[in-house]
Amino acid sequence: MPDDLRAVADRAREASRRLATAPRAVKDTALHAMADAVLEARADVLAANAEDVEAARESGTAAHLLDRLRLDAERVAATAEGLRQVASLPDPVGEVVRGSRLPNGLELRQLRVPFGVVGVIYEARPNVTTDAAGICLKAGSAVLLRGSASALRSNTVVVRVLRTALEEAGLPADLVALVPGEGREGAAALMRARGLVDVLVPRGGAGLIRSVVESSTVPVIETGVGNCHVYVDASADLDMALSIVANAKTQRTSVCNAAESLLVHEAVADELVPRLVALLQESGVTVHGDERFAAHAGVVPATEEDWATEYLSLDIAARVVPDLDAAIDHVRRWSTGHSEAIVTESRSAADRFVAEVDAAAVLVNASTRFVDGGELGFGAEIGISTQKLHARGPMGLPEMTTTKYVVSGHGQTRS
Incomplete structure (x- = not known):
């Protein structure tokens, strides 16, 4: 010493x-x-x-x-x-x-x-x-x-x-x-x-x-690091979803509670994906997308690496999922256990997402950017713990x- x-x-x-x-x-x-x-x-x-x-x-x-x-x-x-x-x-x-x-x-x-x-x-x-x-x-x-x-x-x-x-x-x-x-x-x-x-x-x-x-x-x-997801469910208010995704991704990109991955239920994909791509690109975001997203101009085809990446920049990985189960499975596989959000008007979908997603913070109809000691009323925070002992969350x-x-x-x- x-x-x-x-x-x-x-x-x-x-x-x-x-x-x-x-x-x-x-x-x-x-x-x-x-x-x-x-x-x-x-x-x-x-x-x-x-x-x-x-x-x-x-x-x-x-x-x-x-x-x-x-x-x-x-x-x-x-x-x-x-x-x-x-x-x-x-x-x-x-x-x-x-x-x-x-x-x-x-x-x-x-x-x-x-x-x-x-x-x-x-x-x-x-x-x-x-x-x-x-x-x-x-x-x-x-x-x-x-x-x-x-x-x-x-x-x-x-x-x-x-x-x-x-x-x-x-x-x-x-x-x-x-x-x-x-x-x-x-x-x-x-x-x-x-x-x-x-x-x-x-x-x-x-x-x-x-x-x-x-x-x-x-x-x-x-x-921990934050590969944070926003999942837009079949019953979501689409205008709300657009607002939450934009805020979670672009309000400040270099922080651990910024959204890095976006999941969209296929029931709303035809209407929502074009709007999401346009909104994100207008803000300077590069979308790394699956086939449904990559069909739109300017979207970069996503790789396996993209699903695991904490970009900390104006980039986001995006895919269309067939149902809530697939969304939860994706989050379980790629999440770093920081902050995960669902946008939905379904109480049962929200309850399942909250119960089955293992993260320090789970948000319903709110931006991941709120997972912060000051925003949650704790005053300044010393960090956001993604482990389970001795503390978890802000x-x-x-x-x-x-x-x-x-x-x-x-x-x-x-x-």
């Missing part, structure tokens, strides 16, 4: 112990101070980010990654608002998950408690720096951040601003820290920091997530805590 990482982690552990007993008012004051500081330092943040974006562009970084990397005044303001939203949420620390009095008179309570030290490894997206810091603070934990080299300038400025705000609010600056080291060595060391770091959260592409899951000795909460404050049991008695002994 590199000495510099051990030193940073030890300081984070000590800071987390101070934070664990801090009342909500202290944490909320710090969150508002962090939000104010980010806004006050907006010019410095944007200047650093502009350098990161330009360097990434010159190195040939893909367009969807440039979009994730790029900050503007609106996105910086959104990160500050995210911190304020977290401050407005109930404090999960100390919440009684369940409690009872046992027949022998013992009082049993299961309480939410902080993890302690959380590590986050992420690509691009410097907004994650602020989101992770805010959520971990409110949940009572310190956070060690390992962003990608492409965002180093942005992350360095943001972390400096947050640490200064914490100190001014009376909390240890070491509650938020960047992992030292260059290249992949720092990330690799963080993955091996078992005993120093309590849990690790990766955010990024499939390669990063797979590397962390397979290489880490620290427990990992896996945030991870807000409760998901960033663990629990302990407190047993209180009056001298009881076990016979």
Whole structure:
């Protein structure tokens, strides 16, 4: 274990112990101070980010990654608002998950408690720096951040601003820290920091997530990639379907809850497919379609690879299916377990889709873009988990805590 990482982690552990007993008012004051500081330092943040974006562009970084990397005044303001939203949420620390009095008179309570030290490894997206810091603070934990080299300038400025705000609010600056080291060595060391770091959260592409899951000795909460589907059922309101598909695909393409695959019931295909192709192409989307879709000009014939692809771009895979069973079978085969949507006026079809599709989120008559902590009222999220332990779906404050049991008695002994 590199000495510099051990030193940073030890300081984070000590800071987390101070934070664990801090009342909500202290944490909320710090969150508002962090939000104010980010806004006050907006010019410095944007200047650093502009350098990161330009360097990434010159190195040939893909367009969807440039979009994730790029900050503007609106996105910086959104990160500050995210911190304020977290401050407005109930404090999960100390919440009684369940409690009872046992027949022998013992009082049993299961309480939410902080993890302690959380590590986050992420690509691009410097907004994650602020989101992770805010959520971990409110949940009572310190956070060690390992962003990608492409965002180093942005992350360095943001972390400096947050640490200064914490100190001014009376909390240890070491509650938020960047992992030292260059290249992949720092990330690799963080993955091996078992005993120093309590849990690790990766955010990024499939390669990063797979590397962390397979290489880490620290427990990992896996945030998965999103090959998200929209299925238009036979009974769907077609105007609604057009609106949902367009929003799910084009509202923002570089995020994990954007739609990447489209399924259409054959009963509505003759009317809907031409309208879908025209609408998507007007928005600049390249449709990779089966025979029914590929009969239209400009549609690229789909391959097996297309059904498995998370494009993160203005591309979508599309096919016509004979019935609901075929749609569910397709989703089961190709889904990454993130977010899946059905557009239908049939209650029974909706119920079957919800029951039989295995995903962190299933939507009925709504865009997949709503699977987001902020949109669902959780405040800023630390990621969207596609695993089934310890959390699943958008991870807000409760998901960033663990629990302990407190047993209180009056001298009881076990016979």
